[in-house]
Amino acid sequence: MNDNVVNEVLQKPRKSRAKKIIIIIAVVLIVLFIALLTFIPYSIMPMFLGQRYEQQQFNSLDYGIPSERITLVTDDSLHLAAWRTRAEDSKGTIIILSGIQNPSVTAFFGYSKMFADHGWDSLLIEMRARGESEGKEIGLGMTEWRDVKAGVDFIRADKEVKELPVVALGTSMGGSTVINAAEELPEVNGVISISAFSSWADAFISNMEMSGMPKAIGIMDIPFINTYLGFHFGFDALKYSPEKSITKLGERPILMMHSTGDTQIPYEQFEKLLNKAKKHHIDVTTFIRQGNEHFVCYEQYSEDPSQDIEFSQAILDFLAVKFP
Template sequence: MVWCLLLLTAGFAVFLFQWLPRRIIRPRRRLINLDPGDLGFAFEASTLLTDDGLHLATYYVPATGPARGNLLILHGKDSARELYLEYLPQLVPYGYNVLLIDARAHGRSQGTYTTFGYREWADVVAGVRRLRYLATGLPTGVFGHSMGGAVALQAMARSPEIDFGIVESAFTHLGDITHAYACRQSGLDLPRPVIDCLLDRADHIAGFEHRRVEPLRAASRVRQPVLVIHGAEDRNIDVDQGRQLYAALGSRQKELFIVPGAGHNDITEVGGDFYFRRLRAFLDEVTAVH
């Protein structure tokens, strides 16, 4: 009996401090055999070189008519750029050049671990510079979903090269969202100090500082126009986190769009045409002033 308890304790310790930290920072790769051409759009597939030497996979899709702005689209954790192809018919014919990017350690991009914005914010700035090179003289912004939204806030707080942002289903603190995730994975109500130890272990493995990943604090330093979107029924990241991010924004021009009945990953499905009209209304407004 004692040996069984010891084995169970050892097994749980391995799960908690070896498997779980790696699961948090090592995304599932999704390789999807689709591209913008499957939707009838001309595109350029290329790679983007990061400051630390990684090649990130991208699709550049130019506007099909007179261009009015550029938009970089950032997906969430365990996702891929192909899952955001549905945005192309809602943006490209309306004058927006779009750059879809696989985040580091996702899809067809290089890298092993994600750092939730600690390094990714610089990748975003590199993507914005690529867009400005491909389509010069146009206002350039970012759209980010979930982790992508958290990364977008951190990038906007650091770089004036980003003119505007759309932040969807994003979290306020990495520690809070990790606590919720670890409790779901373990089936236990884990104490917060355990989560801090877990994240310290993740820091050591991936070489980053989780305490510096604070989208809420970043939001207070953002001055660009921002549209915050959140599903009212989001069970992964509670809608209150979206409201907190909106309230914290230092932007003079900011909007909050709560999508009734939507969860974390079904906002476009639930919001439908109204969602995309609201998205374009914001884009049209922030690109018209340039």
């Protein structure tokens, strides 16, 4: 046996062992990477879930409008704090929601005053697990659509306004919630969505990216995020995602508002929702503001949004054209 043959015989088991080692290392790395992707939502999501948010309450009279404090009851038996304001000759009702944590919806009494001056009642709903409302935890818009339903049921029980339009307005997570609610509730005749996220997974990834996590890892983590949410809320709840719900609006109009530099809900999520809506021929009106304005309305005008002429006129024009 010559030297070449001997070397070849000896190298075969070495190559085989090296191949096995490479495969084992690859499998271990894949398992560790999957473990990391699983760990991310399980370690971070509890920061949002399983807790209540206490908020400062505001008095409507400080905004120049009287209000009636009422209690709504949801289908899942939660008692929610809500406030109703009235116009002199009502054209319909605007349901108003705030965001994931702050401020309280009572910080939007300035919006109610603006709407009342233009003939619209308002129903401001403090969503579950916030302020005076019952509930053990927020639902990221997947459960809060029931809070909107409780408001719609209240309005439809009022003989004076039950035949008039109902428009749901929300900011941030509230903006996502009103889109989800419209899918379930045909009684919602129109939507005004301000700085909505396209899905909770997208919002989660954006926040993680701002914390330094590579976007590619975030994208790969989406199935694990949704699996976590499915186990937490029930997998049926996963259908309540704005990017899915917005395609179900049919002929009902939506006003979508966002700022280009929003650091809480990046503008690309607005674009994603807009593309979904256009693809399904939804009646969309948009208002885009330059800069980092999460509430879109300039902060100095938050107590009286009518002073923010461009912002307020976009909303009032939408109401006037779509609900003449």
